[in-house]
Amino acid sequence: MMLALAGGVGGAKLAHGLAMRLPPSDLLVAVNTGDDFVHLGLHVSPDVDTVMYWLAERNDPVRGWGLAGESWNFMRALEEMGGPAWFNLGDRDLATHVERTRLLAQSRSLSEVTRHLCERLGIAHRIAPMSDEPLRTIVHTDEGRLEFQHYFVRRRCEPRVVRLAFETTGEARAPSPAFAAALAAADLEAIVICPSNPFLSIAPILEVHGVRERLAHGTAPVIAVSPIVAGDAIKGPAAKIMQELGLEVSVVGIACHYRDLVDGLIIDVRDAEAQTEIERLGLEVVVVNTIMKTRDDQAALAQTAIDFGRRLAVRAAA
């Protein structure tokens, strides 16, 4: 069994590849919910939705997020009514948020609701929120404290990041039941950290109780796919944030960031020359194409991750 940790579009693409290569029983995708927020009275789970839509093969291929063939009539009318128009909600996508909110109001957990939505979308593989409890990413910037979507969407990641914080309403940061079970599973072969933003998408997952410890000290090997290729992020503000946090914007910087948690790193062919330096940090390295432009790219990178994880698992067991 493989456990994938995923956030937004990059994570969703690799999760889709893994779902193409593994039977449903052999994969759990645990998804960041640090981005979740209540908007217009609706519980929006952007990363869960992105992963769902990709695994359902309904994602918009150009934007990456949201549904293919989406219409925006609600948004235009809301803007006309003077409502807040900074967060785009497609007409079809809106149904996901409305139905999620309705079911949560019936005291169903986010895990249960996610499972239900996945069923309706015809997704065979398992997707679980990292936690059923709120754990919200707060971005402290040179403009002050910003809630995640206000930083990410409203302010388009423009403010300079000073540090990230993760707020809970209570003390509890329990993993969701499926995530907890996967972390504790005897047959867990490997954990794959998808090429999601390490600070905005993966860091919140690592804040969930027990996750960091399990990655650092568990028996299953942990491998990451670098979200940085040739000194830049494929998509999103990962490179900008690394720079703002004073980290080296490179695969080596990613290796340094993850070195206490991961056993292996998959880097892109464009970064092949960094292999030795990363190996010197104590990590196994696999060099392949990591840019996922097509379904085949996703499946190929997923297979690389699966093989890499299994190889490290066999070695650890030996």
Add this chain to the structure above:
Amino acid sequence: MMLALAGGVGGAKLAHGLAMRLPPSDLLVAVNTGDDFVHLGLHVSPDVDTVMYWLAERNDPVRGWGLAGESWNFMRALEEMGGPAWFNLGDRDLATHVERTRLLAQSRSLSEVTRHLCERLGIAHRIAPMSDEPLRTIVHTDEGRLEFQHYFVRRRCEPRVVRLAFETTGEARAPSPAFAAALAAADLEAIVICPSNPFLSIAPILEVHGVRERLAHGTAPVIAVSPIVAGDAIKGPAAKIMQELGLEVSVVGIACHYRDLVDGLIIDVRDAEAQTEIERLGLEVVVVNTIMKTRDDQAALAQTAIDFGRRLAVRAAA
């Protein structure tokens, strides 16, 4: 100044005619909110919306309710997600409910929110909910107690009506500020009861504190436009309900129903032979075409109501 009491499509059509014939300062349309309900977490005010959309000339001309050129992508997606699909919400219409709900959650009154939405829709005339407080129409039927929309939309008015009840959360059934001001206005020339369903649309307005007394005993004359023409309703279940309640399904039945409240009744040319009988009940009668198929029909019927009201007002003052 004229005050119109309106409910659904028939009321909205006459209100539109009145708005074509009267300057904004000379008209208040007080609208039934007995149909209001919270659906999918959204405050839906079907009659207020119908009147707004007609006065903004954005109404769907065929359905009568909702917006012209509406799309239904949200609804289809919600159905696919397994959500409740019995109450149709168009993509653009949804923005009205979302924005209303958002503003109500900020402790603004339904009157304030309605005024805001009207402004955004470019409506110059004033539309006020009958009350800012909940007063909900409950339909007691041979199948038991049904909330209004469950009777009206979900069960398509099929259950037999035994009686109607109007539930408040508290004791208060105060008219909205604008409605109260109009009822008390010294320059109120006449009150027009639009050809809305007398039981489902007008009766809730009459339940608002002081309204029935003001109509029965105030100085301004009250005229009604019969929603029954040639023994049937133009639209909706008015005739069916009259029959179920043991009333004569005719303009005479309407005259009997309203006789304690109104001074005059506008009936259709197809019911001209009932004029004498209605006059014998003590009501003034005007016979015209009351079927509003076109804008011109709406304006003409509105002008008839205005002239009729003014004639009765002058006579009352004499």
